[in-house]
Amino acid sequence: MAKNIVSSIFREFIIFIIVVVLLSTLISSAEARLTGKSVESAVQPGKLLNKTREYLRFSVKVFNNKTMNIITITKNESTFTYYVPTPHGIYTSWVGTTPGKSILLTLTIMTLSLLLILIFGALWGLRAGYRGGLPDRILSVLGPSFSAIPGWFWAVVLLWVLWWKLSVLPLSYLDYVHRASVEGRVTIFTYLKGLSLPILTLTLVNIPVYAMTVRNLVVREKSEDYVIIDIIKGLPDRKIERKLLRVVLPSFLTFTSYSFLNLLINDMAVEVLFNVPGIGRAFLIGAWILLYKGRGDLLFFASLVMSVMYFLNTSIFEALYLRLDPRVRRDA
C-alpha cells in the first residue's frame, strides 16, 4: 500500500515538473512576443533553461524579507544612490501583503470552503440519493443551475444581499482588516469575518454541485443487490447510508480531485472581487505586469503556487483513494 502511494505521488510529481516547464515555456514566449523579440529564440533550450531558472529564482526570492536593494555609485566626487526593489518588494507593493500571507489566505479560503463543501455536499447528496423526497427535488433544480452559472454571479448576488442591502459582512477584505488594525482591534475573528463572504460564496456555489455528484453515485449504487438485501434484512437507513457513503467515497474523491482546478479558478475570481490579497490577486497583477511591462515573473509565481496546490491536492486525494477503495487495497 505505502509503495503504491509513494509511486503514485512520484508520478504526480513528474507531471508537476512537466507542467512547471510548460508554464515557463509559455510565459517566456509571451514575454518575448510582448517585448518584440522572436518567440522561436525564446524557446531555445539554453535560453529557456535560463529563463526557467530566473523565474524560479524570483519565486524563491519573493519570500526573502528584504524589500529594497540599495546600490551606491560614486563618480567624480558625486554619489548616486539607486533603490532597486527586490522580488519581495515588488510583490508586497503590488499585492498588498507578503507572499506567505497571500498563500495562507488562499489556502484558508480553499481549505475551509472545501471542508464545508465535502461535509455538506456528501450529507445532502447521500440523503437525496438514498431517500429522495424534498431534498432530492431541491437538488435536482439547484445542482444543474449551480454547475452551469459561474461562481462570480452568485458572488455578486451574495455581495448585493449581504453587503449592499443588509450591511452584514464586509465587501473588501483588505479595507476591513486595515481599518481594524488602525483601530487596534485585530483578532483572528477579524480575518475570518473579512474572509466570510469569499468562503460563503465558494461554499454555497459548490455544495449543490458536489451533492449532485454524490446523489448520482448513490442512485446508481442503491439498486445493487447488496443494498436491496440490506433493505430486506431490515437494516436501519442510517446504517445503509453509511455503507453507501463508504462505497461511493472513492469515486467522490476522484471527482473532488478533478474539480479542484475549477474550485481554484472560482477562488481566484472571488479573491479579486472581494479584494483579498491572495494568489488570485497576485495572478491578476501578474497578468497585468505581463501585458503592460512585458515581465512574466509574477505571473509565473502565481501559476507555480496554483500548480503546487494542485499537486498537493492530487497527491492527498490519490493517497486517500488508494486507502479507501477496497478493490485497490485488495490488489495491493
Added chain:
Amino acid sequence: MRRLSVLIIAFFIAFAVIGPHTVVKENVENWNNETYWKYNPAGVPPEWYGEFIGLPKTEWLHGVYENGSFVYYYDFHYNKAPQDILIIPNLTRSLKISIIDPLGRKYLLWNGIIPGSLKVGTLTSSIEEIADEKCVPKPTWSQLLFHNPLKAIFSKPGTDCVFNFVPLKGTYRIVITGSYGGLQPGDEPRVRILGLSYGRLGTDVYGRDVWTGFAYGARQTIIISLLGAGILALLSLALGSLSVISTRAGSLINVISKILASTPSLPLAVILVVLLGRLEVVRMTTIKIQMNPYAMALVVAIVFIGTSSRKIRSIVEEELRRGYIESSKALGASPLQILRLHVLPVLIPYTVYLFSMSVPGVIAFITLLGFFNVVPGFNWGTLMSTPLMAGIAKYVPYWWQIVPLGISLGAIAYAFIDLGRTVERKFLERPKTLKTQN
C-alpha cells in the same frame, strides 16, 4: 421541457445574429475610450425601468430658431430632477444661456464663452441664486452638491429643494443666444439632458451603454461557446479514447492529456490569449486584445481538454473491462477495431452530452476572464471587466449590468443541461437488466 430548451437556444442564436445590428458601431469601437462616453450619465438604470418609477430619461433636445435665439423645449414630467444638462456650442463666441420654468420665471445660467462643453450642474453661482429665490429653507452649496444641484431648477417655488424635493412639472425652455447680438440659424448649439435612466440596459460606472456590450458581445460569446464546446468534445473524444491504447502513441497521448488536466486553466488561457491574440495599445494606458473568435474557441478547448479527455478515458476503461470486449479480443480484434466497433457507440452519445454541458461552462469561463482584464475580442467578458476596471472602491453592483447577463447565462445553461440530460437518459443510462446480462 425539451421544446423550451430548443426555443431558448434558437432565441440566443437569433440574438447573436441580430443583436450586433441593434447597436451603434461607433460605440463598440470606442468602448474603452472614456472620453467618448462623457456625454452619458454614469451608472443609471434602463429607460423602461425609469418609466415605472418616474426617472427622467437621457435625451438630446432639438432647438427652435426664434429671433436670433435657439429655444429648447423640455417636457419635464418626472418625480426626480435630471442628473445634469449639457450644452455643447459649435462656435467660440460668447453665449447667454437662460432657463424659463413652466410658471414663466426666467433664470440666467451663463453669460460668456463656453470652453468645449458646459454642464449646468457645475454653475455654482447661478444655481445658488436660483436656490436663494426658490428654495425654503435656503440650502447651502454643499447640500445642493450632494443632493443634485439641478433640484434647485426643477423644484416648485417655496419648497425644500434638497430633502423633500417637490418637482415643478411642465415645459421648461432653455434659451441660448449671443451675449452681444443674436445667433445665426446655422449656429445651433447642442443640448442634452443627462437623465437618471438611459437606453435599453442603462449605463455603467463610466457612462458606457450596457446594451452595446450585451448585444454586440452576444455574437462572439455564442460563437466561441458553441465552437469551443464542439472542438472540446471532439478533441476530448480523440484524446480520451486513444490514450487507452497500450502503444507508444497511446501512452504519449495519455501523458499529454494528464499534463493538460494538471495545468492550471487560468494561466494557460491568459498566456495562450497573449500568444495568439493581436495586441493593440489604446491611448498608452489600455491594451486591447483582438482575437479571432475561432482562435479563442480553440484556446478554450485546449484549456478544458485535459479534464474532459480524462472523463472519456475513464468511460473507455470501464467499457473495456466488460465481458464482451474480452470475447472480442479473444476473437482477434485489434485495439482500434474494439474502439471503433464497441466503444465508439457508447462514446458518441457521451460526446454529445459533453458538448451540451460544456457550452455554459465555456461562457462562464469567458466572462471569468473579464475579471482578470484579459478580454480577447468583444464578448460578455467585456461587460464583466467593468467592475474591476472601476476598482473595488468605486464598484457598485448595478443590477442592470449583472442581471441580464445572469439570466442569459442561466437560460443558456438550463437549455443545454436539459438537452444534455435528455441525451444521458436516452443513451447513457443502462437499465439494470442489461447490466446484469453483461
